[in-house]
Amino acid sequence: MSIQMNAATTSMRELQKKIDIISNNISNVNTTGYKRQEANFSDALVLTIEKQAGLQHEVGRQTPYGLRVGSGAIVSQTSLRTEQGSIQKTDRPLDFMIQGDSGFFRVASEGNIYYTKDGSFQVQPRLNSNQVNLVTSSGDAVLDSNNRPIAFDGDYSDIKADENGTLVISYRDPAKQQTQFQLSIAEINLPNLLEKIGGNRYQLPGTEAQQVANGTLQVVNLAEQNNGAIRINQGSLEMSNVDLTEEMTELIATQRLFQSQGRAISFADDMMGLVNTIKG
Incomplete structure (x- = not known):
């Protein structure tokens, strides 16, 4: 027995x-x-x-x-x-969603790179500076296509984004030149390798370079490489797919x-x- x-x-x-x-x-x-x-x-x-x-x-x-x-x-x-969750339209300029099951925002914290689908971004003032950082709801820095945290002057008046992830920052002073950034997107081909680490974030085992080499991950600049499978929607959020x-x-x-x-x-x-x- x-x-x-x-x-x-x-x-x-x-x-x-x-x-x-x-x-x-x-x-x-x-x-x-x-x-x-x-x-x-x-x-x-x-x-x-x-x-x-x-x-x-x-x-x-x-x-x-x-x-x-x-x-x-x-x-x-x-x-x-x-699989993509339902779309919630917010009309908030700092809300972004990725259309495409394999696309994730690349964010950074304490020298580590993570991936998230949560596009509810915030602006965070930088210490001893007139600039602000674009961060996630967990406080992680949102990365641009040059692998750097997105930061811009705090006297901005408007933020616009197209479906290719190009951010255009306008300022209150009309004579001040606009600032442009390109959102960095990770296309993950083997999502089952993603590990949950809390804060609605994921990481991959090993280094990002190793994952790129073995084909698990591809860092995508949508302005240069966009077949329409991954697009950015501003003013909307992707909800849970539960x-x-x-x-x-x-x-x-x-x-x-x-x-x-x-x-x-x-x-x-x-x-x-x-x-x-x-x-x-």
């Missing part, structure tokens, strides 16, 4: 991981740019029983030789689903599976108790 109990225990542990993933999806249903995750399962180690105790002990045997005994199920992979109805349905089904594994442990325990009461 220990085999059945071990298999059920393993499955319960892994099903709890799926429940945690679904719960995280539900809690971020209103988070800007959030991408839902899915848990994929596979069979755990399967033991094939081929060696027999001896022909004299096999009289009347009905089960097949080479009996396969499973050890439960495990979470083999957690997939990041990058479908609350689908997540709740999946949560109920997973909880029922969890309960069934608990009953399997209870049944195995009852049968072990019954065996212990049998006297020779």
Whole structure:
């Protein structure tokens, strides 16, 4: 009976991981740019029983030789689903969204480069300067196509962006020359390699140069290289791609599976108790 109990225990542990993933999806249903995750399962180690105790002990045997005994199920992979979420129009000049499943804003913090779909940007005054930085809602610097944080004079009057990610900053003084920046966009071809690090941000393992070399990542300047697959919308935000109805349905089904594994442990325990009461 220990085999059945071990298999059920393993499955319960892994099903709890799926429940945690679904719960995280539900809690971020209103988070800007959030991408839902899915848990994929596979069979755990399967033991094939081929060696027999001896022909004299096999009289009347009905089960097949080479009996396969499973050890439960495990979470083999957690997939990041990058399908685009719904569009929320805000008409706010500092709100941007990326149209295209594979496009992410490149942002920087403490010397590290991260990726995000959250385009709810802010302006942050620079210390001892009349300039402001363009930052994310988490305070990370938004990068331009030259891999530098976007900063401009604080007396700006207007910010315009086209679908190619070109920002044009106008100033209150009409005689002052406009400033232009190009948003730096990362096109990520293998989104399942992205690791969540909090703050609605992702990172890739290793260095960015390594990921570019192996084809996982491409740093895109939309003004120079734009086939229309990735575009920028100003005055709009991409909302979460979590479908609350689908997540709740999946949560109920997973909880029922969890309960069934608990009953399997209870049944195995009852049968072990019954065996212990049998006297020779």
